Amino acid sequence: MAYSLALVDLDGTLTDSAPGIIASITYAFDTLGLPRPSEEDLRRVVGPPIEESALRHGVPGERLTEFVTAYRAAFTGGGMLNNSVYPGIREALTTLLDGGIRLVVATSKPEVFARQILEHFDLDQFFEAICGSTLDGTRSTKADVIEHALKTVAATEGGLPQVSDIVMVGDREHDILGARTHGIETIAVTWGYAAAGEHAAARPRAVASTPDELAAAVLAP
Numbered sequence: 001m002a003y004s005l006a007l008v009d010l011d012g013t014l015t016d017s018a019p020g021i022i023a024s025i026t027y028a029f030d031t032l033g034l035p036r037p038s039e040e041d042l043r044r045v046v047g048p049p050i051e052e053s054a055l056r057h058g059v060p061g062e063r064l065t066e067f068v069t070a071y072r073a074a075f076t077g078g079g080m081l082n083n084s085v086y087p088g089i090r091e092a093l094t095t096l097l098d099g100g101i102r103l104v105v106a107t108s109k110p111e112v113f114a115r116q117i118l119e120h121f122d123l124d125q126f127f128e129a130i131c132g133s134t135l136d137g138t139r140s141t142k143a144d145v146i147e148h149a150l151k152t153v154a155a156t157e158g159g160l161p162q163v164s165d166i167v168m169v170g171d172r173e174h175d176i177l178g179a180r181t182h183g184i185e186t187i188a189v190t191w192g193y194a195a196a197g198e199h200a201a202a203r204p205r206a207v208a209s210t211p212d213e214l215a216a217a218v219l220a221p
Contacts (some may be wrong), residue, residue, distance in 0.1 A: 002099060002219045004161045007149055007179070009170035010107035010114055010132075011047050012192025014089055014123060018046050020082030024074035025053075031070040032063060046193045047172040049108045049133060049140045080113055085121050086191055088211035093126040095215040102158065105130045106149040106168065108142055129153065142170075142178025150182065167218060173202040187217050 011017045022042045029036045036042070037057045045053035050068055059067045096103060103126055107114050111132030118124040131149040133140050139148055146168065154160035168179035171192020176199075179186045188194070188204040199207055206221070208214035 003101065003167045003185075003221060004165040005102045005104065005153065005167075006096065006218050007104050007106040007146060007166065007168045007184070008127075009047075009168075009172075009175050009192075010105055010109055010117070012171035012194075013086075013169060013175075013189055014105075015083050015085050015117065015121065017083045017117075018043060018193065020075065020079035021046050023082060024071050024079035025050075027074040027079075028054075028067050028070040029059075032059070032067055034058060034063075034067075043193055044195060047108065047170075048142075048174050051137060051140060075113070080117060081120055083117060083121075085123065086211065090123070092211035092215040093123070096218055097126060099215075099219045101218055102153075103127045104149050104153060105132070106142075106145050107132045108140070108145060108174070109133065110135050128156065128158075142174045143181040146178050146182055146184070167205075167221070169214065169218070173198050176202040176204050185221070187214060189214055 025042060025045055026036055041057055045057060050071055051064060054064060054067050055061065105114060105127050109132050114132040115130050118130060129152045131145060131152055133145055139145060150160060163183045166184050168175055168184050168186045171189050172194055176186045176188060186204040187206045187208055188199045190207060190209045206217045208217050
């Protein structure tokens with residue numbers, strides 16, 4: 001039996017946001033006079049909360065606020081829309097809606113930015129809610145964002161289905177681990193930014209290599 005509700009990540013799942021995010025993070029490192037991470041490490045900052053990625057890649061805690069401010073200046077100044085929708089995503093979302101699946105975005109990106117991106121690419125039409133993190137960091141982990149998404153859905157006319165009818169779709173381990181905190185099954189997608197072996201270590205219920213495979217996995221788990 002198909003799931004009835006799919007929580008869907010944004011960066012690395014719906015859109016290839018790496019060019020804009022990496023350029024904005026590079027700008028922040030340069031602005032603070034800090035050494036840039038390697039190109040491989042820069043790709044790994046895409047997906048998790050920016051604060052978590054910054055600390056993991058050498059930003060001192062006492063300079064974190066300064067770093068995030070510089071990053072967001074570059075991101076809102078143009079990096080946000082240096083982005084593209086993955087081929088096949090619109091078709092997959094259409095297939096899921098036609099199959100009766102409710103769709104909600106659950107992203108570690110600040111909600112205000114997620115809304116602008118989804119509206120820019122005309123993807124907001126597919127989702128009944130767009131849920132993300134807060135700019136002040138009070139809702140930052142993926143588990144926090146998923147909790148926010150569940151509460152948002154619960155307050156809708158359709159209400160919240162039982163946990164076994166919900167699935168989280170994402171490209172990184174924090175999507176999988178955050179969903180597991182709430183007892184939610186997961187489907188990992190391979191076209192995002194996960195490192196080699198990341199999915200195997202996190203153990204999603206299923207792995208999809210194309211948007212068509214993703215739609216099939218949600219509709220017939």
